[in-house]
Structure formats: C-alpha cells, structure tokens
Amino acid sequence: MEGERLAYDFDTIVDRRGTGCMKWDGMVPLFGRNDLLPFWVADMDFRSAPEILDALRERVDFGVFGYPIMTEAAREAVANWEFERHQWCVVPSEVDFVPGVVNGLIAAILAFTEPGDGIVVQTPIYPPFFSAIRDNGRRVVENPLIEAEDGYRMDLDHLRSVLTPDVKAIMLCSPHNPVARVWTKEELADLAAVCIERNVLVFCDEIHQDLVYSDAKHVPLSLAAPEIDPLLLTLVAPSKTFNTAGLASSAWIAKDKKIARQMRTTLDKLHQARLNLLGVAALEAAYTKGLPWLEAAMRYLEGNRDFVGAFLRERLPRVRMKHPEATFIFWLDFRDYDMTSAEIQRVLIDRAGVALNPGVTFGAQGEGFARLNVGCPRSRLEEGLTRIAAAFEKY
Numbered sequence: 467m468e469g470e471r472l473a474y475d476f477d478t479i480v481d482r483r484g485t486g487c488m489k490w491d492g493m494v495p496l497f498g499r500n501d502l503l504p505f506w507v508a509d510m511d512f513r514s515a516p517e518i519l520d521a522l523r524e525r526v527d528f529g530v531f532g533y534p535i536m537t538e539a540a541r542e543a544v545a546n547w548e549f550e551r552h553q554w555c556v557v558p559s560e561v562d563f564v565p566g567v568v569n570g571l572i573a574a575i576l577a578f579t580e581p582g583d584g585i586v587v588q589t590p591i592y593p594p595f596f597s598a599i600r601d602n603g604r605r606v607v608e609n610p611l612i613e614a615e616d617g618y619r620m621d622l623d624h625l626r627s628v629l630t631p632d633v634k635a636i637m638l639c640s641p642h643n644p645v646a647r648v649w650t651k652e653e654l655a656d657l658a659a660v661c662i663e664r665n666v667l668v669f670c671d672e673i674h675q676d677l678v679y680s681d682a683k684h685v686p687l688s689l690a691a692p693e694i695d696p697l698l699l700t701l702v703a704p705s706k707t708f709n710t711a712g713l714a715s716s717a718w719i720a721k722d723k724k725i726a727r728q729m730r731t732t733l734d735k736l737h738q739a740r741l742n743l744l745g746v747a748a749l750e751a752a753y754t755k756g757l758p759w760l761e762a763a764m765r766y767l768e769g770n771r772d773f774v775g776a777f778l779r780e781r782l783p784r785v786r787m788k789h790p791e792a793t794f795i796f797w798l799d800f801r802d803y804d805m806t807s808a809e810i811q812r813v814l815i816d817r818a819g820v821a822l823n824p825g826v827t828f829g830a831q832g833e834g835f836a837r838l839n840v841g842c843p844r845s846r847l848e849e850g851l852t853r854i855a856a857a858f859e860k861y
C-alpha cells in the first residue's frame with residue numbers, strides 16, 4: 467500500500483489554473499466567473515498514469531511529429547484490453563479509431579441515419595447526445611429513465627411506444643452518465659431484444675466502461691447480446707479512464723462488416739479516421755501498461771464515492787444520491803429544497819463558490835439536480851462538500 471502510494475499519488479493537489487484547461491480556466495461561459503472550485507466537466511485533477519507519461523515523453527524526445535498511421539499494435543491494444551478487462555472477444559480487424567467519442571457518435575449519426583430521422587436517448591443524459599442529434603438535423607426521441615427507490619432503470623415499454631418507423635437508432639450510454647448506473651447483462655439483453663424486434667441500430671457509448679466500482683460489473687452490449695451485432699457500433703476510449711481527454715483518442719468497434727464499412731466510409735469523408743500522434747502513443751500505453759494505475763485510481767475514486775455518500779448522510783441529508791456504480795460524476799438530487807435548477811445554481815455559485823453541472827442541461831428530468839465530479843484529491847472534495855453544506859444550511 468505504501469509503495470503504491472509512492473508510485474501513484476492521487477492526494478497531491480495539481481494546480482491546473484492557467485494551463486488552458488476547460489475545468490479551471492473555462493468556467494465563464496457556463497458559470498459567469500472563473501474563481502469557483504470546479505466539480506463540473508468530466509476530467510480528473512490527477513496526473514495521468516506514469517506509464518502513459520513515459521510513452522509520451524519518448525515520442526516528444528524523438529522530436530519528429532509527422533503524420534502517423536493507425537498501427538496494428540494500436541488495434542491489438544484495444545482488442546486485448548476489451549478481452550482482458552471485459553471478457554469481450556474482439557479481434558484487431560474489428561477495431562478502428564476516431565478522435566473523440568462524440569465525434570464518433572456524430573459520424574455514426576451521419577453514416578446510418580437521414581435528416582429528419584428520430585434517434586432515441588434515455589434521459590437524463592450527457593448533453594452532447596442532444597446536440598449531436600439536433601445539430602445534424604435529426605430528431606431527439608426521449609425515453610426517460612424510470613427513477614426507482616433503488617436506482618434508475620430503462621423503460622422498455624415506453625421505448626416500444628416511441629419506436630415509430632422513422633426512429634432509426636438509439637444512443638445508449640453504458641455505464642450511464644449522469645446517473646452512474648452499470649446496466650446488467652439482463653437489462654442489456656432486454657434492450658437488445660427490443661432493438662432487434664424493431665430493427666433499430668444501437669450506437670453504444672461505453673466510454674465509462676472501465677470506471678466501474680467493486681460492487682458492479684460492466685458487460686459490453688455485444689457480449690450481453692451477441693445477436694445485436696448486426697445493428698451495433700460500440701465506442702470506447704482510454705480518455706475518461708486514464709484522464710487523457712485532451713489527447714482526443716478513441717476507438718470504435720463493429721463486429722458486422724457492413725456496419726464497419728459504412729462507418730469507415732463516413733469517417734474518411736469527414737477526414738476523421740486518424741488520431742494525432744501523441745493520442746496514439748497514449749492510447750497504446752494506456753491499454754498495454756495502464757492497468758496497475760487504473761486499479762489504484764479506482765480504489766481512490768471508490769474511496770471518494772464512499773466519502774460523498776457518508777458526507778451527504780451526515781452533513782447534507784436533504785441532498786440525495788442513488789448509489790453510484792460507476793463513473794466519477796455523480797447525480798445529486800436537491801429537490802427537497804424545492805428550488806429550480808437556476809436557484810440551486812445561484813446558491814452553489816454565489817454562496818458556496820463551486821461549479822457543478824446544472825441538472826437541466828441533461829434534460830427536463832434534471833430539474834432540481836446538479837452533477838458533481840469527484841475526480842479530484844479527497845481534501846478538495848471535502849472542501850467543496852463542506853462549502854455546499856454551509857451554503858444550503860440556511861434553506
């Protein structure tokens with residue numbers, strides 16, 4: 467444990483201010499000021515794995531930054547990771563690349579749907595799911611999650627009712643941002659059955675697949691229901707897992723050759739089929755050497771999760787949180803205060819001096835919620851929560 471502490475340090479405060487990072491330097495557009503303690507956009511305040519930093523240093527020391535190709539080694543790194551970590555048997559030829567998962571989702575929308583088509587999202591949902599659909603002239607079809615006492619569930623009866631013939635795809639978030647659910651094999655198989663019955667494509671965003679806590683197990687959709695493969699495109703990335711989002715390297719996996727061909731053609735047309743050189747180096751190092759760091763990071767994040775749970779129970783009992791099974795972004799329920807999202811934001815910003823994503827940006831179900839990013843040293847998390855508790859005391 468001591469050795470691990472020395473090798474992988476998550477407690478040291480890294481001062482990111484003035485480094486051109488969105489989380490610390492880019493708060494003005496959403497929050498009106500830049501002097502808040504940020505718990506919003508989904509990256510972490512930790513330095514990435516030393517194994518990744520070494521690989522990047524090696525590329526930088528080499529000093530030539532010409533056009534890269536997407537190597538077999540990079541495809542193998544993704545395929546091996548999926549097998550070893552998720553028991554999903556992927557062969558390297560089923561893997562390809564895209565500079566960002568949202569870029570990949572947009573490419574899939576363009577590749578497989580027509581303007582005016584409906585695409586399902588399960589709300590509340592990561593906001594770019596809405597904009598990816600709307601900004602490309604497609605129609606958002608909402609299938610709100612069911613909020614049960616013990617967690618959120620998919621509403622497959624409602625899903626069936628919205629699947630009219632012009633609805634061509636569903637964008638699945640697995641695990642789900644922002645409610646931090648890890649969908650079970652059974653839930654995924656049931657969803658796949660509906661999609662097969664109605665011939666609906668699935669664009670499956672598994673960017674959070676590696677950030678799963680010890681009491682849950684992620685199952686890739688293709689593994690839960692291999693019969694969905696002819697309708698399935700899966701997106702994965704080391705970016706959330708290893709805190710390398712700024713390097714914009716992601717991968718997509720399609721077992722069906724027709725799906726793969728169509729996606730590749732669209733990415734070529736968009737000139738979006740290649741990663742940048744440092745992104746490739748980081749991706750390969752993450753997936754081949756990053757596991758010990760990730761295991762340590764997950765233990766630390768799980769400590770943060772449990773810390774938040776205990777803090778809310780003891781100091782902020784009117785703010786509720788359903789037990790997060792995954793991700794470092796948690797969905798806080800402030801509805802007991804009977805305030806609008808805008809009013810909650812005013813208290814968080816003006817009185818607590820913290821930046822949390824406003825719930826309503828995740829859809830109408832987000833009214834009364836805010837999303838908290840716990841990807842930071844525990845001392846900072848404690849400071850933020852203490853400020854929130856003090857600010858809400860008088861309401």
Ligand SMILES: Cc1ncc(COP(=O)(O)O)c(C=O)c1O
Nearest residue numbers: 508566567568569592643671673
């Ligand atoms: C579900 C989900 N998809 C995609 C992204 C962003 O991916 P990228 O930065 O690779 O576009 C995020 C970031 O928070 C996310 O939560």
